[in-house]
Amino acid sequence: MKKQRVSLDDIARSVGVSKAVVSLVMNGKAEQYGISERTRIRVLDRARDLNYKPNQLARGLRLGYTNTIGLIVSDISNSFYAAIARNIEDLAASVGSNVIICSTDEDIEKERKLIKLLRNRQVDGIILSSSQENAEELRNYYSDGLPLVLIDRCFENSGIPSVVVDxxxxxxxxxxxxxxxxxxxxxxxxxxxxxxxxxxxxxxxxxxxxxxxxxxxxxxxxxxxxxxxxxxxxxxxxxxxxxxxxxxxxxxxxxxxxxxxxxxxxxxxxxxxxxxxxxxxxxxxxxxxxxxTAVSQPISDICTQAFEILMHQIKQEEIEGLGKLSVLSIVLNIxxxxxxxxxxxxxxxxxxxxx
Amino acid sequence: MKKQRVSLDDIARSVGVSKAVVSLVMNGKAEQYGISERTRIRVLDRARDLNYKPNQLARGLRLGYTNTIGLIVSDISNSFYAAIARNIEDLAASVGSNVIICSTDEDIEKERKLIKLLRNRQVDGIILSSSQENAEELRNYYSDGLPLVLIDRCFENSGIPSVVVDxxxxxxxxxxxxxxxxxxxxxxxxxxxxxxxxxxxxxxxxxxxxxxxxxxxxxxxxxxxxxxxxxxxxxxxxxxxxxxxxxxxxxxxxxxxxxxxxxxxxxxxxxxxxxxxxxxxxxxxxxxxxxxTAVSQPISDICTQAFEILMHQIKQEEIEGLGKLSVLSIVLNIxxxxxxxxxxxxxxxxxxxxx
DNA sequence: CTGAAAGCGCTTACAG
DNA sequence: CTGAAAGCGCTTACAG
CATH class of the missing domain: 3.40.50.2300 (Response regulator)
Structure with a gap:
């Protein structure tokens, strides 16, 4: 439908080098690969002139990751989840990622569909406040290699990393x-x-x-x-x-x-x-x-921990106690x-x- | 990093047909292309057995659209925008699309980056509550072919479709x-x-x-x-x-x-x-x-209108009065x-x- | 320093 | 009814 105006190849042809050089320059690897300063400048200038917009779909397809994470909650318009979303969004932005936010309305079927959808979109990982009855399905996703962390709501002995409050x-x-x-x-x-x-x-x-x-x-x-x-x-x-x-x-x-x-x-x-x-x-x-009188939850802490655990999974770094349940303290405001x-x-x- | 487990090709080989057939079947075009019922069933069964997850990145790259739209507001944790987000999310879901939500904190530079980011990710269109001083940049994006609708905040004579309240x-x-x-x-x-x-x-x-x-x-x-x-x-x-x-x-x-x-x-x-x-x-x-005492805004109407206009742009349908400013009524609750x-x-x- | 080539996974004319 | 091939736009060994 909408056609990408200018691609790597356009720049390459226009400057008179190969796509490889352009790609390298655009990704800041010019020096690393010993590309001449003159070429680098010319590529960069041309890219700017042509208003080049790297296609992240192609990049994601090639690289295998998308710098996108999914957040699934029951209702994003609920203040609690809106605050969660904002926190996650900022954390993601700090590592160059975006967040796709979805609401389930406590509907298990909808949750199932959303997880599937996000996986098909190749999100790098999912942070989930689940409405499921048990962890069975989620455990399958998790052991299938989907980076996943449960927040807010958890399951007994799920084996899936979870961050909740007491x-x-x-x-x-x-x-x-x-x-x-x-x-x-x-x-x-x-x-x-x-x-x-x-x-x-x-x-x-x-x-x-x-x-x-x-x-x-x-x-x-x-x-x-x-x-x-x-x-x-x-x-x-x-x-x-x-x-x-x-x-x-x-x-x-x-x-x-x-x-x-x-x-x-x-x-x-x-x-x-x-x-x-x-x-x-x-x-x-x-x-x-x-x-x-209300119990307040440490929203920022929940998000920080959950995000950190997710990043570890995404980077496939071993982390002690992964798969553990993290229970944060609450405060009663009388x-x-x-x-x-x-x-x-x-x-x-x-x-x-x-x- | 994370490797897509099973692709079209895996199914094709496993069933003993070509990728084309599998693709056609998966997209419900079997009948249209006269693929035998037997083949169709076999492909479908195999896909289920292998837990096939179509890679939307590849699909999007090929097709040129992603069924994803971007929503940019100043702060998703503000009740007003959270409600907007929820409405847009539901509207998008009704046509099989997802929403990427981003907050700008009223920061023009951040807004600029987010628009760029979303475009690079090949979103099909953007719904934006802008923090810009004027419409100049946005007009460029718009005339450059980016499906765009402004909500909540608008600019005089921007020429960009906008849905606001009075x-x-x-x-x-x-x-x-x-x-x-x-x-x-x-x-x-x-x-x-x-x-x-x-x-x-x-x-x-x-x-x-x-x-x-x-x-x-x-x-x-x-x-x-x-x-x-x-x-x-x-x-x-x-x-x-x-x-x-x-x-x-x-x-x-x-x-x-x-x-x-x-x-x-x-x-x-x-x-x-x-x-x-x-x-x-x-x-x-x-x-x-x-x-x-407060003025209430017709949030649902804002979203419905904005979404409709965006879809028209995405489908490249001519629509009378496109580029016009739509001003909805408010209600004062004394x-x-x-x-x-x-x-x-x-x-x-x-x-x-x-x- | 740079180019040619392969390949990520998909869809769609095209040819049989 | 079905297969082979091209191509979406990118990155990365590999070869020179």
Missing amino acids: NFNGGKQIAEHLSKSGFQKPMVLTLSTSHISTVKHRVEGYKYAWQQKGVKIDTVEIPFGDISGAVSELLMTRFKQNFMPDCLFAVNNNLATAVLQSCNNLGIRIPEDMALTCFDDLPYFSFIKPSV RDSSRFVIPSDSEESKILKDK | NFNGGKQIAEHLSKSGFQKPMVLTLSTSHISTVKHRVEGYKYAWQQKGVKIDTVEIPFGDISGAVSELLMTRFKQNFMPDCLFAVNNNLATAVLQSCNNLGIRIPEDMALTCFDDLPYFSFIKPSV RDSSRFVIPSDSEESKILKDK
Whole structure:
């Protein structure tokens, strides 16, 4: 369709040398191959004049690599993944690479297709936040020689290098904070994609800590797809039935945003009627009223580590502990949304006042 | 480096036919070229067994297109551009294309490099939110045959197809709303990248409407790079000097977020001490207290139009009005942050009360 | 110092 | 119905 205007050969003919010389000059190997300064200058000048644009497809085909890496996440418009993408993009740029970003919408079939697509495009490697149920397929790709690193989400004993955060501990810290503060009727809002390691571990950590205190927790699964509507309906029903938890843990930022939205619409006060905590810190959480208690992830560290591991694979360098799981620490930012307020019109409040 | 395991030739040899037959079969042209059903099946089976992955580099080199388009924005982690990216990604996927996303950080040099890079990679076309001062360079690319459409930001008489929103009207509507509400000391927070058409037109519209009312406006330029710090310092100084505007227009969402943050830190009440309005609606603007008055952009429409125009260029189809500027409408969402509150301890309040 | 040649993996007229 | 060949644009031994 679109025709490459000027090729190596055009320059070569125009200057009166062979393609080889031009290629060498263009790749800065003139000196190394002892090409005369005069020739070098002439080639360079001609290339500029003709507005030469080296065809990276041909180069990639010949060389076997493309200086392109793939990034697959569930949704690039989610703040968390957008930040990840930006970090990866910058890291890639620092080594002269580009990033192809794709969203899966938590759809396994789509993820499969995207991986295939990226491989066919000869990306040098893939950084993946996978929606798969297990690591089986991914392990095949990996052992098949595809440079691959898993981020955010991982699988047990996958054997594929993975960089994640301590989700269990995050959930646990939240529960401990809530319990210590005095809350007693916890709920957790999780996603229908509950096989995902992040979601699963967050919930497990949360449950674990509450169980230590002998408290039962109320678990509700929100279908990925219509988070906002489902959360709104849930809270409305519970609120009307006077069956509300006194504290809530939303397992990701979308869920937390939906909760804030619904509470605003329904007139549910945070934290007076119900405390809110969540995973993934968003800039606005710190300055809205009430500010929102959230676990923040070391996004930059995740990306740096993942990228480094990927580069090692691409360069086929042996690296100790490759194939290992790297678990980074999280930080719990305690804010106003989980401040304990003594209930004024409930049984508990009477009990507390009696003391 | 990484070697393509199995090629067309491997399958051909393995089945005992020529590469041509395999290629035809793989591209679903078996029937068209009258290849026997038996051969077709055998080729397909073999390809599956050998886990054949067609090399898109070679294909692209031969065919002259890559089913890849480039998207260049200033910062992919900005919610607005993240949403744009997601829309474009989905549109591209619907025609079997991929998107390479790049961020420029408002750096002209970086933008230049990225365009060059994407062209060298033989992307089929580029969707660009440009940071350039003028359209000169871009016009060269465009007339050189590069399928290109500008979004979000445009240039006067560039001759390059552009899809933008009515930024002037957005600024104007905000000013009119503020004026009608009773505000009298307006300020606008703009960016150091004030040559950018979006920023420029928003400010112009805002100024225009205020000038109609005979009101002078206070303009402050915030350096791109340390928005949060600069906004904080500005507001702190003004607040201490008791030299605050009574209403503020932040020209984009980052600026608005920085204002909310600073006001929270400094104890400036919105809208009592100062009203806030801005461009770009963010989900959280609607449910925080106070909710934030914002102009929202038709992101989906922008992307649909831009993508369509790009596809026409790629397919080299004539299209009426190509090279034209498409200006989409915006919507002003009036919320609590710009509610007029009669000042209680200022000169104005006395005047108002005297009436 | 420089040129001719092979080959990366694909598609598509062309010839049978 | 199918095969041989050319060519997309590049890089890199190899030979001089």
